[in-house]
Amino acid sequence: MTADDARRAIAARAAAELKPGEFVNLGIGVPTMIPDYIPAGSEVFLHSENGIIGVGPRPAPDDVDPDLIDASKLPVTELPGVSFFDSADSFAMIRGGHVDVAVLGALQVSEAGDVANWAVPGRDVLGVGGAMDLVVGARRVIITMTHVTSSGEPKLVPECTYPLTARACVDVVITDLAVFRFVGGRLTLTELMPGATLDGVAAATSARYATAL
Amino acid sequence: MTADDARRAIAARAAAELKPGEFVNLGIGVPTMIPDYIPAGSEVFLHSENGIIGVGPRPAPDDVDPDLIDASKLPVTELPGVSFFDSADSFAMIRGGHVDVAVLGALQVSEAGDVANWAVPGRDVLGVGGAMDLVVGARRVIITMTHVTSSGEPKLVPECTYPLTARACVDVVITDLAVFRFVGGRLTLTELMPGATLDGVAAATSARYATAL
Amino acid sequence: MLPGMPARRATVTEAVAHIRDGDTILCSGFGLVGAAMSLLEALATQSTARDLTVVSNNIGEPGRGLGVLLRQGRIRHGISSYFTSNPEAVAAVNSGAITATLLPQGTFSEAIRAGGAGIGGFFTPVGAGTLLAEGKEQREIDGVLHVLEAPIRGDVAFVYADRADELGNLWYRKTARNFNPLMAAAATLTIAEVREIVPVGALEGESIHTPHIYVDLLVQSDDR
């Protein structure tokens, strides 16, 4: 499986978590691939924190509207029923618990559900954007990430060593190897991704977790 | 001079305080008579705290729009360039110092510029509305009131005995006898109303004040 | 807003069936303008929910709007900036029939906005040093005394909009907007009474005042 295949598999699995009628915010990276896997007519409403509900697919090059972008600063289209609002109103929505789901990448997730996804120690700590607002405010936080770093280090860890984004906020973690949920506050392996094994997951995970397939 | 004549004289004098281009909020009572004394084309923009800039005159009975009222809950008209906004935005405008002038009635004004205009001790203390927001937030606070109570008690007092609306917030006081300004923080009689005398003002005022006609 | 549900059409009867004893209801309207009169009437005539806390700028008028519920003795507590516009509400407070929280109107508005926006509290200069700040934390900020105010949330919001699209996006007319957008965002269940329901796409995206993320139930108004 190529790296892109792995990312697509994660995105497809994450899409299956979304329920009709939900308002969903998709972060940069893997989450931006999720719309490709949401069936048409599913009534999942996409929110982007720069001020829109009703984000549609990327436009054809000739249809780009310079005033219509998402939080990745890339052109999007709008769906019928779209609404626009300012940044204070947009983050009021997020922080106030009105966005049902946020799907974001992460550098580390701890066994307590803490997440680190904005800064690497010793590197620049100069960009946070909406990450903290989203993980604190969304009703359900789904983390999509490769199971290990490019150098093979586990990302599901006993305790985050990178600067925290927020504590105890993660609900679901979807990696190229497995799906984890916090069940009764405990990190729990609930599903293996195609081709993955329990031993393979165990070897790639330093966090303690329960298993309930 | 009848009571109504006195009130009209106060309103006319208050209108003369308003400058072209100013955004002005008019309280209930005497201030609602002020629009009759603002010359057409003077570019004074009327704000009402229920969510409108661009308040026009009262409508003819046949032209009443049930969705178009002012803070007195009475029908108004709208002028070209009118804008509507919600109550949080309206009070953001007021508290944020964007309204140039508030003209309100008062029960008492102290020589320090404190104002009491929402409650009488021993009576119901159950309605404050926007009074506190307006006297704190407006850049310039003009108080219009009769010089004494109906039982002849001075309203310009050394210290307010009624529950305070806010401290040190009054800029101008216009009564049926005189105009006072706070000059260098000191209550100062700057103008006699037609027919009033210095002795008459002194007899009807318990606050200490300077005189600079 | 309830999780994971687009706005559903409901009758006023179905809508008020959601109200439980002890609920806090956010009721929009400045006086009766922008108030959800059909919902309030249904609450009075088709529901027996009692011990209600009502958050409303005014407690209706005598025998109108929330004033009916007051006469029925079903209001336990009022949070308002101006009880005075209904003398019966003032009398009810004075007799101890209901309890009252009085807030300056801007603080009342901002507290509801804070409730919807996930703000834990805010400092305002308004009311600081007065009777209305008693018992509240006060501090000087940049030399000006401020008072700390708490957010307000409700179990249910009754809002009134001139138009909604079928998704539940709302548009308010003229000064009927008042507290509606704030209250729509600050309740667990938001019920919008609307004069007219239009097809999706009929409202301009830039002109929608309350996005449908905030709206749970859409009710046709029979008020006008």
Added chain:
Amino acid sequence: MLPGMPARRATVTEAVAHIRDGDTILCSGFGLVGAAMSLLEALATQSTARDLTVVSNNIGEPGRGLGVLLRQGRIRHGISSYFTSNPEAVAAVNSGAITATLLPQGTFSEAIRAGGAGIGGFFTPVGAGTLLAEGKEQREIDGVLHVLEAPIRGDVAFVYADRADELGNLWYRKTARNFNPLMAAAATLTIAEVREIVPVGALEGESIHTPHIYVDLLVQSDDR
């Protein structure tokens, strides 16, 4: 907003002549969308104001928007949620050429709103317990840790609107709205760059996003 003045028409040259050394400038735009590009260009080429504090979600892009001012060494301090979108801004912070205040984007937005709305400070759960809360007051509210954030105000705001009427009422198009309404309300002098100026009455009262009370100068954009 300056006291007692309706919006006046101005050229970009006249507009940027108001900027003084040491000023704090609120610059709208998410990336460059909704940014006042003509004003930023005039500030770079027709003004010598320096030691500026810029409040902007991003510090432009390399050599574009605020990125030009950064290269000119005229920015002393940046307040932003995402310096990272301009690597030159990151380098300038790391070399000590400029100082930086990083805020979560929602806190950044809310702080500017608070600045315009006369709020002395607010508690948010976002960022509490993290590196970004260090040195700030924190407290538990209803069992959740919150951090106290201060309002942000500017001497000048550069905002961009698609349309203005001749009074200065503003209407923003699609996602170009972003920080514009907040910043328009939070500065002593608000300068609006607009694509099109229309007669008074051409904008619907319910659709005006920024009432003219907030706008001091109107400048015709030459950006598009």
